[in-house]
Amino acid sequence: MSATVPIFILLLLALFIIIAIFRAVRIVPQSYAIIVERLGKFQAEYWAGLHFVVPFFDRVRNTVDLREQVVSFPPQPVITSDNLVVSIDSVIYYQVTDPKRATYEISNYLQAIEQLTVTTLRNVIGAMDLEQTLTSRDQINGQLRGVLDQATGRWGIRVGNVELKSIDPPASIQGAMEQQMRAERDRRAAILTAEGVKQSQILTAEGDKQSAILRAEGQAQSAILKAQGESRAILQVFDAIHRGNADPKLLAYQYLQTLPKIANGNSSKMWIVPTEFTAALDGIAGALGGNKPPSGSDPSDDGAEGEPGVDLSGMDSALDIASNLAQTNLQTPEEALAQARGEVASATQIADDATPSGAGASEASARERTAAEGKPSGDHDGTPPSIPPTAQHRA
Numbered sequence: 001m002s003a004t005v006p007i008f009i010l011l012l013l014a015l016f017i018i019i020a021i022f023r024a025v026r027i028v029p030q031s032y033a034i035i036v037e038r039l040g041k042f043q044a045e046y047w048a049g050l051h052f053v054v055p056f057f058d059r060v061r062n063t064v065d066l067r068e069q070v071v072s073f074p075p076q077p078v079i080t081s082d083n084l085v086v087s088i089d090s091v092i093y094y095q096v097t098d099p100k101r102a103t104y105e106i107s108n109y110l111q112a113i114e115q116l117t118v119t120t121l122r123n124v125i126g127a128m129d130l131e132q133t134l135t136s137r138d139q140i141n142g143q144l145r146g147v148l149d150q151a152t153g154r155w156g157i158r159v160g161n162v163e164l165k166s167i168d169p170p171a172s173i174q175g176a177m178e179q180q181m182r183a184e185r186d187r188r189a190a191i192l193t194a195e196g197v198k199q200s201q202i203l204t205a206e207g208d209k210q211s212a213i214l215r216a217e218g219q220a221q222s223a224i225l226k227a228q229g230e231s232r233a234i235l236q237v238f239d240a241i242h243r244g245n246a247d248p249k250l251l252a253y254q255y256l257q258t259l260p261k262i263a264n265g266n267s268s269k270m271w272i273v274p275t276e277f278t279a280a281l282d283g284i285a286g287a288l289g290g291n292k293p294p295s296g297s298d299p300s301d302d303g304a305e306g307e308p309g310v311d312l313s314g315m316d317s318a319l320d321i322a323s324n325l326a327q328t329n330l331q332t333p334e335e336a337l338a339q340a341r342g343e344v345a346s347a348t349q350i351a352d353d354a355t356p357s358g359a360g361a362s363e364a365s366a367r368e369r370t371a372a373e374g375k376p377s378g379d380h381d382g383t384p385p386s387i388p389p390t391a392q393h394r395a
Helices: 004-024 099-104 109-125 130-135 137-155 171-244 248-263 277-287 318-326 333-354 359-373 389-394
Strands: 025-028 032-038 041-046 049-052 058-065 068-079 085-096 157-168
Touching: 004 025, 025 032, 032 099, 041 099, 058 099, 068 109, 068 157, 085 109, 085 137, 099 137, 109 137, 109 157, 137 157
Parallel strands: none
Antiparallel strands: 025 049, 032 041, 032 058, 068 085, 085 157
16 A cells, blocks of 8 residues: 555656646647736747747637738618718728737637728728719729728728628619610610611711712713814814815715715604705716716816816815824814805805896796606706806805
C-alpha cells in the first residue's frame, strides 16, 4: 500500500506536467491572431506562429480572422422620397485590422455593421426617388462605404466595399414600369422606322430629281446640236444652190423627186397637185431636149427668149466647186431668208415686165383651137412647141 501511493502521485504529477505543457504551447495559424489575457487582464496579442503562455494563468480570450470577410444582409424595406417601399439586398466586404480593438471596443461588430448599413441605406434612399434609386447604384455604394468606414474605423475594422444586390420595387410598380418601358421601346421603334422611310423617300426624290435634270440637259443638248446641224446643212445647201445658179428646170426636177416622198407617209390620206405641175413638166421636157431651138438661132444668145443655164464660169473642175464650198462663209438664217425673198421679188418683177400684154391669152386660144381640130399645136414636122420665157419663170 505504501509503495502504491507514491506511484499514483507520480502519475498525477506527470499528467499535470503534460497538461501544463499542452496549455502553455499555442500555435497560431496564418492570417489569424489571438488575444491572451492573464488573470482576466489583457496580456498580449499573438500573430501567426508558435507561442508560449503561462498555464492556468493565461487564457486565450478571442481568435480573430484577419482575412477579408463577405457578409450578405437580408432584404431591408426602404422608403423613397416619392413614398414607395423598395426592398434592398446589400453585401458588405470588411476586414479586421486591429484584433484588440475589435475584441474590446465592441461586443459584436458584425451586428453593428448590419444595423449601421440599414440606417445608412434608409438615410440615403430617403433623399432619392425611385428613378434615381434604380439608376444611382454607384452613388449609393460610395455614400454607404464612406459612412461605414468612418464608423467602423474605431473598431479596428476596415470596410472595403458595399454592393447592392437587388432593388425590388412593389409588384404594381414593376408592372407599370414594364408597360412604360414597352411603350418607350415601341415609340423608339416607330421613330426609327419613320426616319428610315423619310431618308429613303428623300434619297429616292433626290435620285429622281438628278435623273430628270440630267435627262433634260441631255435632251436640250441633243436638240441644240440637231438644230445646229440642220441649220448648217440648210445653209450649205442654200449657198451651194445659190452659187451654182440653178435654173427653173433643175428646181422642177427636184420638185418631182420630192412629190413621191410626200405621198409615201403613213398618215398621208391625200396630196394636192399644184397648178404649176404642168409648167414644171414642160420645163423638164425642155431640159431633156423636147424643146429644140429653131433653126438659125444662136444657142449662146442670152436674150429675153433664151433659157438661162447654170453658170459655172470661173470654176475649172469639181474640185474647185468643193474647195469654194468648203471656204463658204455661211450666213445667218435671217440674212439668208431676207436675201432669198428679195431675189424672188426681183425675179417676179422682171418676169412681169418682160411678158407682153395679151400673149398669154393668144397662146391659150391657139392651144384650144388646135385641140378642137385634133392637130398638134407645134409645127407640122412633129417638133414640140417651145416653152415661152414667161412659163419658164413661173415654173
